[in-house]
Amino acid sequence: MILFITLFLLSFTLYLLGGVYYFKSKSLITDVYAHVAFPGVVLAYILFHSLDLYLVVFVTSVFVLIVDYLKAKLLSITNFSTDSIFAFFIAFGFSIGTLFVNFLQNRGVSTKAGFSDFLFGNLSSLNQSDSYVIIFFSLITLFWIFFYRKVLLSYLFDEFSINKIGFNLLYIERSLSLMAVVLTVLSLKVAGVVLTTGLFLIPFSISILFFNKIKHLIKFSIILISFVSFISIIISLNYSGMSTGPILIFIYFLVFLLSLLGKKIFNKLNYG
Amino acid sequence: MDSYIFYKLFLVFLLVICNSLFSSVWFFERRQGLLVDAISHSVLPVLVVVYLLVNSLSSFSFVFYSIVFSTILAWLISYLSRFNKRHSQSFIGVFFSGLFALGLLLTNFFARNVHLDADSVLFGALEFSVFENIQIFGLSIPVAILKLGFLFLLNLFVFNLFRRLFSALSFDSSTLKLSGFNVPLIDLFQLFLLVLNVIFCFEVVGVILTLGLNVTPMMLSRYFGFRSLDLINISFLIALFALFISSFLSFRYNLSLSAVFMVVLGVKFITLSFYKDYFMKL
Numbered sequence: 001m002i003l004f005i006t007l008f009l010l011s012f013t014l015y016l017l018g019g020v021y022y023f024k025s026k027s028l029i030t031d032v033y034a035h036v037a038f039p040g041v042v043l044a045y046i047l048f049h050s051l052d053l054y055l056v057v058f059v060t061s062v063f064v065l066i067v068d069y070l071k072a073k074l075l076s077i078t079n080f081s082t083d084s085i086f087a088f089f090i091a092f093g094f095s096i097g098t099l100f101v102n103f104l105q106n107r108g109v110s111t112k113a114g115f116s117d118f119l120f121g122n123l124s125s126l127n128q129s130d131s132y133v134i135i136f137f138s139l140i141t142l143f144w145i146f147f148y149r150k151v152l153l154s155y156l157f158d159e160f161s162i163n164k165i166g167f168n169l170l171y172i173e174r175s176l177s178l179m180a181v182v183l184t185v186l187s188l189k190v191a192g193v194v195l196t197t198g199l200f201l202i203p204f205s206i207s208i209l210f211f212n213k214i215k216h217l218i219k220f221s222i223i224l225i226s227f228v229s230f231i232s233i234i235i236s237l238n239y240s241g242m243s244t245g246p247i248l249i250f251i252y253f254l255v256f257l258l259s260l261l262g263k264k265i266f267n268k269l270n271y272g
Numbered sequence: 273m274d275s276y277i278f279y280k281l282f283l284v285f286l287l288v289i290c291n292s293l294f295s296s297v298w299f300f301e302r303r304q305g306l307l308v309d310a311i312s313h314s315v316l317p318v319l320v321v322v323y324l325l326v327n328s329l330s331s332f333s334f335v336f337y338s339i340v341f342s343t344i345l346a347w348l349i350s351y352l353s354r355f356n357k358r359h360s361q362s363f364i365g366v367f368f369s370g371l372f373a374l375g376l377l378l379t380n381f382f383a384r385n386v387h388l389d390a391d392s393v394l395f396g397a398l399e400f401s402v403f404e405n406i407q408i409f410g411l412s413i414p415v416a417i418l419k420l421g422f423l424f425l426l427n428l429f430v431f432n433l434f435r436r437l438f439s440a441l442s443f444d445s446s447t448l449k450l451s452g453f454n455v456p457l458i459d460l461f462q463l464f465l466l467v468l469n470v471i472f473c474f475e476v477v478g479v480i481l482t483l484g485l486n487v488t489p490m491m492l493s494r495y496f497g498f499r500s501l502d503l504i505n506i507s508f509l510i511a512l513f514a515l516f517i518s519s520f521l522s523f524r525y526n527l528s529l530s531a532v533f534m535v536v537l538g539v540k541f542i543t544l545s546f547y548k549d550y551f552m553k554l
Binding site: 022025026027028030031035070073074077078080081083084086087088090091092094095096098099102103106120194195197198200201202204205245246247248249250252253254256257 | 300303304305306308309313359361362363364365366369370371372373374376377380479480481483484485486487488491494525526527528530531532534535538541542545546
């Protein structure tokens with residue numbers, strides 16, 4: 001039950017943040033965070049000889065935020081497209097992680113199993129304290145989103161009106177980045193480095209195929225996320241050798257493809 | 273390490289770099305860096321399915337079917353990302369993560385005991401690439417060098433033949449269309465070359481570094497040139513210089529060559545971006 005609550009709350013929070021990045025056309029920023037988080041995880045192990053989630057979250061978030069600052073700076077001082085800068089940081093971040101792993105291997109530390117959970121996700125490796133950490137951060141983020149929901153809507157659809165209603169645009173953007181970074185790090189243990197971005201994007205991309213009102217999007221997401229979370233937990237608990245990340249993301253992807261197909265057929269039947 | 277093996281590794285990596293430069297320059301010009309990311313992730317399920325069909329990783333039919341199906345998939349992703357330009361990143365993200373998840377599941381179920389295990393997909397297997405050899409005129413030559421060498425010659429030939437056409441496609445596709453060229457077909461041909469490169473390099477440097485090699489040298493060379501030929505020449509010199517440094521560091525401290533190479537390039541890029549005015553004055 002606690003696994004289900006953890007996965008549901010995390011997925012739902014990522015869904016909302018994914019929606020924000022979807023409308024801001026910056027969807028793959030979460031992929032950058034996830035890849036840059038990998039060296040952060042290994043660095044946490046090098047510094048503290050532990051992969052406890054709260055330690056990993058702290059070290060990795062600081063690391064990712066530094067890289068995020070660097071990324072923003074490079075975007076402002078160079079003429080390269082967002083795509084190129086994102087692609088650069090994905091590869092650069094992951095390479096640093098690989099070097100950190102090499103460093104540990106050269107010191108005779110066998111870390112493969114521990115890091116595999118973060119690379120490919122492993123829901124069954126979450127203990128109770130990990131779940132509490134995830135639930136805690138997810139609830140804080142949900143509370144923040146609920147509290148600032150009107151400001152967020154202005155930010156999404158009319159960015160310049162934010163200053164008019166007395167809010168600082170920078171505060172909203174930095175807060176969103178911070179939450180996305182922390183939640184990305186938390187979701188590494190569920191979906192893994194490469195697939196975390198799928199948790200941000202796929203559920204929202206499914207919902208937006210059918211609905212465009214916030215109320216409907218949220219209602220649909222609750223049903224969708226509950227359904228997929230339940231199935232993934234059942235599979236990952238019964239097949240202990242399998243990573244959770246691929247299962248979870250593949251189920252969402254399958255639902256996305258079916259929805260896309262269903263919508264096309266529906267449109268054809270109704271509008272010719 | 274045996275110096276003979278070191279030279280072979282050096283040559284394999286150099287060929288990977290050269291091939292990446294040829295295939296990525298056009299996508300870089302079109303500001304589609306993340307398309308390379310999407311394709312490098314999405315080819316995994318194709319490779320596993322084709323492996324299951326032909327039961328070999330080195331036969332001609334494996335290479336042929338992988339290229340055909342991967343090109344179709346790459347075209348589909350490229351088409352979808354252009355179909356909805358505003359949300360193209362979302363489409364790319366959904367497809368590459370979904371297909372990569374499928375690839376990992378298939379690898380877990382069916383291809384655990386071959387070179388396609390999940391770790392080698394992410395990190396590549398450069399160190400093992402020189403151990404599969406073939407005898408030619410009494411010389412033992414790694415298969416990877418032959419494959420990448422063939423690809424290099426093909427890239428060189430195509431680049432020299434179609435340079436102007438590809439350049440025009442990158443900057444002004446509508447004029448090409450008006451002049452009677454079949455733009456979608458040229459586009460498909462470019463994708464085919466990219467897929468070919470990704471499939472051949474994927475095995476050696478892994479999914480994520482394939483992306484790095486395709487993008488970073490180009491970004492560095494952009495500070496020194498604009499024409500496609502200049503970009504390739506400068507990128508090659510920059511990459512070669514980085515390769516010498518990274519080979520030394522990698523073999524001296526027992527580190528992954530591809531990761532050191534990417535970090536060296538990354539540090540160069542960040543330093544150059546921040547101090548470009550100072551370097552330009554010099």
